Amino acid sequence: MSNIGTIVVGYSVTIISVGFYAAWIVRRGVLIGKEIGIGSQSSPTDETD
Amino acid sequence: MDLSPRHEVDDQDKFRRDQLKSRRIKVYFATLILVIAGGFAAIQGLRNATLFFRNVDEAIIERADLGERRFRLQGKVIPGTVINDEGVTVFEIVHECEVAKVRHITDPPELFSSPWIPVVLEGRWTKGAVENINGSESYYFLSDRMLVKHTNEYVSVNEERLEQSIPDDVAMSCEFLRDLREES
Amino acid sequence: MVDGSDLETPELKKSMSMTATPTTRVLATIAVGASLVMLLLALIVSPADVVQGDAVRMLYIHVPSIWVAYGSFGLTACTSGLFILRYKRRADRGRHYDRLAGAAAEVGVVFTGLTLFSGMLWGKVTWGSYWQWDARLTTTVLLFVTYLGYLALRRLPADPGVRAKRAAIMALVSFVNVPIVHFSVDWWRTLHQKASLSVGRRPEITGDMYWTLMYSALTFTFVATWLMIHRYRVIRLEEMRDEELLLQQLRERRSENSL
Incomplete structure (x- = not known):
């Protein structure tokens, strides 16, 4: 693989992986929140902000 | 409850x-x-x-013990010694002023062409009279695998640097490299 | 169960702010903005290396990834230590520390994975090989596998308190490998180069490259912090769901007994 090819693959995989991980976290939060029936009025964020 | x-x-x-x-x-x-x-x-x-590799000086001292065994050898490639002999890359590497002649039988990595690049070679000592920069030797290193061991030094291409300059650890102590140093 | 089949319902879209707060929205904006500037610096502004050429640009993702992973595992170890020391005295039985440890470890594992992947690509163009079992690479794989084991331990069905204690002990034991990974290049002969930056040693990276590396590390820190905060909140939601499930089971049991 050429230098440029390596850089393209390396940066793309990093960006996509972090993006997918972030999206997975947010989606999981939304789905569990819905499952247990809490909306934005009762957030799990109280302890950290 | x-x-x-x-x-x-x-x-x-x-x-x-x-x-x-x-x-x-x-x-x-x-x-x-x-x-x-x-x-x-x-x-x-x-x-x-x-012990991922042995340096040239250690491998020379341990040559009798190593015999025909495969091991990894590390040293810096001396510029001007590299020749291509019908698909075999022949060159010399140095560490602590000890030099080994190498016959490498596969394609070297791209960075091999950089002067004074440290390389790790996989292979074994092989009997055969050879001449190297430090005199005559009765063994050479027959290698079939090469890894380029780049350093943690990162220098911009925009900066002025003598690409052929001899690394300090080699130039300061090795008498037989004086000619090369003066040339560069 | 969570299956995502009704992700597109209007109520769900409205509740997309489940783990977000104004603070994390600001942090997300900073992280995305910093990442775009980082890409500009790393891919266009910073110069190529005299030996490696453009391959040196892998430095700006490879090195910050492992620094962030070290930091995350360090946070996991600190919060696990605090859990062990304080869980008896705290009203929440140390659950806050346990959540923080879990969130940080998961982020650390993601970034260790990225370090290994980017390192393999970089190794192929510089060393001429994707992988070698030298001390640095071997200890990094062990670090990755150990923390995967830690995450597996956290998923084992058990009483939350018992599970948190087991996880805290494993986190402290696992952290021993972090300095071993970092100093492996000094303690043993490795194909991997020495550390890019070390305390008390002059950096061997010239101007623009050095500052790009520092900026990339800062960007990765913003991203990792955002991920950790959100992951923490999701862990809290998971706990709330489990508590809800338990209460529901108890209610069912009670109503059955009263019949």
């Missing part, structure tokens, strides 16, 4: 228990795979990690 066990098991409870059981089996299986992977990595590491 009554938490006493029930005598009758309903379908929902059974379903939940089966789910838990299946989850536990999956986690145990994953743990087993991880332990095997960890063990494999540890064994590989213990085998190679402590």
Whole structure:
């Protein structure tokens, strides 16, 4: 693989992986929140902000 | 609060228990795979990690003990010694002023062309009279695998740098490299 | 169960702010903005290396990834230590520390994975090989596998308190490998180069490259912090769901007994 090819693959995989991980976290939060029936009025964020 | 066990098991409870059981089996299986992977990595590491390569000076001292054994040899490629002899790359490497002649039989990595690049070669000592920059030798290193060992020094292409300059550790102490140093 | 089949319902879209707060929205904006500037610096502004050429640009993702992973595992170890020391005295039985440890470890594992992947690509163009079992690479794989094991331990069905204690002990034991990974290049002979930056040693990276590396590390820190905060909140939601499930089971049991 050429230098440029390596850089393209390396940066793309990093960006996509972090993006997918972030999206997975947010989606999981939304789905569990819905499952247990809490909306934005009762957030799990109280302890950290 | 009554938490006493029930005598009758309903379908929902059974379903939940089966789910838990299946989850536990999956986690145990994953743990087993991880332990095997960890063990494999540890064994590989213990085998190679402590002495990944021998430097040229050490390999010369240990030559009799090493005999025909395969090992990894490390040294800096001396510019001007590299020639291509019908698909075989012949060159000399130096470490602590000790020089080894190398015959490398596969394609070298791209960075091999950089002057004074440190390389790690896999192969064995082979009997054969050769001439190198430091005099005559009765052994050369026959290598079939080369790894370029780049340093943690990063220099911009925009900066002025003598690409042919001899690294300090080589130039300061090796008498036989004085001619090369003066040339550069 | 969570299956995502009804992700597109209007109520769900409205509740997309489940784990977000104004603070994390600001942090997300900073992280995305910093990442775009980082890409500009790393891929266009910073110069190529005199030996490696453009391959040196892998430095700006490879090195910050492992620094962030070290930091995350360090946070896991600190919070696990605090859990062990304080869980008896705290009203929440140390659950806050346990959540923080779990969130940080998961982020650390993601970034260790990225370090290994980017390192393999970089190794192929510089060393001429994707992988070698030298001390640095071997200990990094062990670090990755150990923390995967830690995450697996956290998923084992058990009483939350017992599970948190087991996880805290494993986190402290696992952290021993972090300095071993970092100093492996000094303690043993490795194909891997020495550390890019070390305390008390002059950096061997010239101007623009050095500052790009520092900026990349800062960007990765913003991203990792955002991920950790959100992951923490999701862990809290998971706990709330489990507590809800338990209460529901108790209610069902009670109503059955009263019949």
